[in-house]
Structure formats: structure tokens, C-alpha cells
Amino acid sequence: MTQQELGSRVSMERSAIAKIESGRRGVGALELLRIAEAVGQRLEWLLRDAPDAVIAHRTRLDPDLDVAAIDTLLETLARHTEFVAEIVPALTGNGIEQGEVPRSGKESEALAATARVACGLTDVDAVRGIADVVGRVGLIAFSAPLGPDTADAASTLLNQGAVAIVNSSHAVGRRRLALAHELGHYLVRDDYTVDWRIADHNDSDRTEILLDRFARAFLAPPEAFSRFWRDARRVWSVRTSAILIGSEFQIDMATIARRLHELSLANGDEISEVRGVRTKKADILEHGLLAPTDLEGTTVPTVYAQAVLSLFEKQKLSADRAIGLLLGTFDHEDLPTLPTRHKDEIWSLL
Known part of the structure; x- marks a missing residue:
């Protein structure tokens, strides 16, 4: 909703709305009630400041632009989490030491290894229930179906800890990768991030590309992933090996293909074959595979x-x-x- 649209709904000039937002005009009780009703929020929403990172992000936006649904939901969740954490400090109290922004693939892998240790994972553990895993280090992760045409995920820092929202309209592998990517933003203390098309960043987004690699390494640690692939290939075809490793680490075929390339585990033809693999119901039954449901629909950690x-x-x-x-x-x-x-x-x- 733009300032002009809000002004129309509450019978106020756009300039008055702008002055209220910037603190240059007071607001009466009835005006406040009308504004709360217009934006569909509880009255206390307008009586409490948003988290600092949200405020900073909003000040950088063009006031004439409509705020995206994922931004609105992220602010709501950040406010909810800060409200609960004020009464239950342990909610976000288990933080994590800030990491350096990776500048190479090697640094991305090292950052992922550090994050896994902080989350209580060993070198060989698969990440099960990723929202609860990242919650161990103060990243409170929610999901909601926002539609296929909006961002994959977004996150913002709180005074302590952080909040992330994952768009559950996408497939489970992409959802898990998106949350792992947001964990990377939290680790390097990016104050506010909205991510579109996870793992499909162009070459100019160097940091995003390296955080994508961080996410893959977090979900598929090199030692365990390499051992599993080599063991599977001794017995199974490329297709079956890809299906089995995807089930073990709960990652999609695009992530498997990239990981095989990063770790030099397969040649070009095999990697191309993996990209085209689709797991069928028959595969799930034949191999007794798990069907992950992480971040499905609307979820709270x-x-x-x-x-x-x-x-x-x-x-x-x-x-x-x-x-x-x-x-x-x-x-x-x-x-x-x-x-x-x-x-x-x-x-x-x-």
C-alpha cells in the first residue's frame, strides 16, 4: 500500500501520512484507529517501533512504491518474534558469532562448516527439520505460501537473533536451500535481505553466489556427500544414485548437480544427466525413501x-x-x- 492509497482510505492527505511516518506530525487517537484498520493490523502495531533493521529498510524505499507482500509479512513476523522474545529471552538468546562475508568458494565451505558446528551438527549429519536446526542459533524461521511469482525468502536482523520467512509455494528442495541461504545472510549480519530465485543469481551478484554455495555446503557437507555418492555409484546408476543422495540430504537435483561439480565427483555428462532426473513415486516405494515436508504451507518453528x-x-x-x-x-x-x-x-x- 502506498502513502497515497493509505491516505485515501483514512481520509488524509498523502503529505500528512508522509509527515506522520517521518515523525514531523502527531496523530490523534481516532486517526490512529482508522490507520490500524486500513492496514489490517492491531493497534499496538502502530504504538511500537518496528525492529531497527526493518525501519532502516523502509527508509530506503521509494514512498510511492507498494510494499511487497513478503516485506509486510517479514515485518509482522519480526514484530511477533521481538514481542515474544521480550518475555521469553531464551527464544533468540542462542546467537552465533558473526562470520566474514565469503570471498571464495573455499571460504563459503569454511563458513558452512562453522555454521553446522554452531547448529549442533557433525560432519556427517544430514539436516533434518531445518527450521528447528537454524533456530538453535537464533534464526527464527517461518514459512507461508506467497505464490510462485514472488521472492523465495527474506530475512531481517532483530536486536538479538533474526527472523526469516520462506515462500512455501516452491518445492521442498528449493525451500530448504532458501532457508540455508538466509542463514548465511544472518551469519554475516546482513540487516535486511529479500532473495529472488535462490541459486540462480547472475555473475554480478558475487556475494549471493557465494552464499548459495554456503547453503549447498550447509545442507550437503563435502565429506559426507562425497562418501555417499561414491558408495552409491559402486552399486547404482547415475540416476538411482542421484535419487538416493537427494533423499539422504533432502536436496533437489539442481543442488546435487552443482555439488557434484564443486567437489569434482562427476564428469560433465553425468552432471547433465543428474539435472534431468525426476524422482517418481515408484522410486520412493522401491527404495523406501523419505518424503521431506520441511516448510510446507504455513509453519512456525x-x-x-x-x-x-x-x-x-x-x-x-x-x-x-x-x-x-x-x-x-x-x-x-x-x-x-x-x-x-x-x-x-x-x-x-x-
Whole structure:
């Protein structure tokens, strides 16, 4: 929504909206209520500052441009997370030491190895439940279906930790790669990032290309990936080996092909063959493969859901507020049952 559109909805001049946003004009209570209704947010949204990184990003935007849906959702999630973290500091308290922006493929691989250790992974562990894995280092990751024509993912720093949103309209391999890429942005402390077409950056986006490699190395660590591929090829064809390694590391064929090239594990013809492989239902049944569901539909990370539910159980949140913070992934029947209060319990507090 542009300033002009907002002004029209709340019967105010565009210049007045601009002055309010820049702090050069006050706003009355009724005006505030109309603005909250127009933008579809709770009143406290307008009474609390957005995270610093979100504010900085907004000031760089042309005020006449409509804000993308992923930006709006990212700000909402950042506000939600900061609100919960103020009461439950442990939510984002497990941070990670800042890394250097990689300048080479070797540095991307090293950064990924460091990130895996921080996330509690060994050299050979596959990344299962990636949202919960990155949550161990303070990256609170959500997903929502935003449509195929918008960005793959976005992330922003908080005062402590960070928030990411992944577009779940894409296939699972791309979703997982997108979140691993956002982990890279968090590690090097990029304050606000929106990523389009993960793993398809042009040559001018050198840093993005290297963070793509970081993401691949995070999901498919070199030692484990190389060993698995070599062992599979002793027994299976290129196609079957690609299907098996994709299931093991829960990555797509494009990522497998790039990883084979980066680690010099296959020749050009084999890599081209891998790019054309499609896993069929028959393959899943024949080999007993896992069908990953990471970041499918609308999801909230476990650590965040636990924090919200704990606040509800302590009666620091209403049921409606808890459901809103959980993005509708819970309904009233899913919430914990609160203890029944008797009117004579007040005497125990006196």
C-alpha cells in the first residue's frame, strides 16, 4: 500500500501520512484507529517501533512504491518474534558469532562448516527439520505460501537473533536451500535481505553466489556427500544414485548437480544427466525413501510455538492473541487446557 492509497482510505492527505511516518506530525487517537484498520493490523502495531533493521529498510524505499507482500509479512513476523522474545529471552538468546562475508568458494565451505558446528551438527549429519536446526542459533524461521511469482525468502536482523520467512509455494528442495541461504545472510549480519530465485543469481551478484554455495555446503557437507555418492555409484546408476543422495540430504537435483561439480565427483555428462532426473513415486516405494515436508504451507518453528504456548499457559496471552502469533496453525481446541479457577482462590493470594 502506498502513502497515497493509505491516505485515501483514512481520509488524509498523502503529505500528512508522509509527515506522520517521518515523525514531523502527531496523530490523534481516532486517526490512529482508522490507520490500524486500513492496514489490517492491531493497534499496538502502530504504538511500537518496528525492529531497527526493518525501519532502516523502509527508509530506503521509494514512498510511492507498494510494499511487497513478503516485506509486510517479514515485518509482522519480526514484530511477533521481538514481542515474544521480550518475555521469553531464551527464544533468540542462542546467537552465533558473526562470520566474514565469503570471498571464495573455499571460504563459503569454511563458513558452512562453522555454521553446522554452531547448529549442533557433525560432519556427517544430514539436516533434518531445518527450521528447528537454524533456530538453535537464533534464526527464527517461518514459512507461508506467497505464490510462485514472488521472492523465495527474506530475512531481517532483530536486536538479538533474526527472523526469516520462506515462500512455501516452491518445492521442498528449493525451500530448504532458501532457508540455508538466509542463514548465511544472518551469519554475516546482513540487516535486511529479500532473495529472488535462490541459486540462480547472475555473475554480478558475487556475494549471493557465494552464499548459495554456503547453503549447498550447509545442507550437503563435502565429506559426507562425497562418501555417499561414491558408495552409491559402486552399486547404482547415475540416476538411482542421484535419487538416493537427494533423499539422504533432502536436496533437489539442481543442488546435487552443482555439488557434484564443486567437489569434482562427476564428469560433465553425468552432471547433465543428474539435472534431468525426476524422482517418481515408484522410486520412493522401491527404495523406501523419505518424503521431506520441511516448510510446507504455513509453519512456525518449534521453539517459537513452545514460547507462545508457555505464555498462554501462564495466562500472559489470550487465546486469540496466541492463535494470531501462531499464524493460525493452532485453533482454540489445539491450545493447552487452562486450570479452572474457583472464586475462593483469591484468599490464597492475600
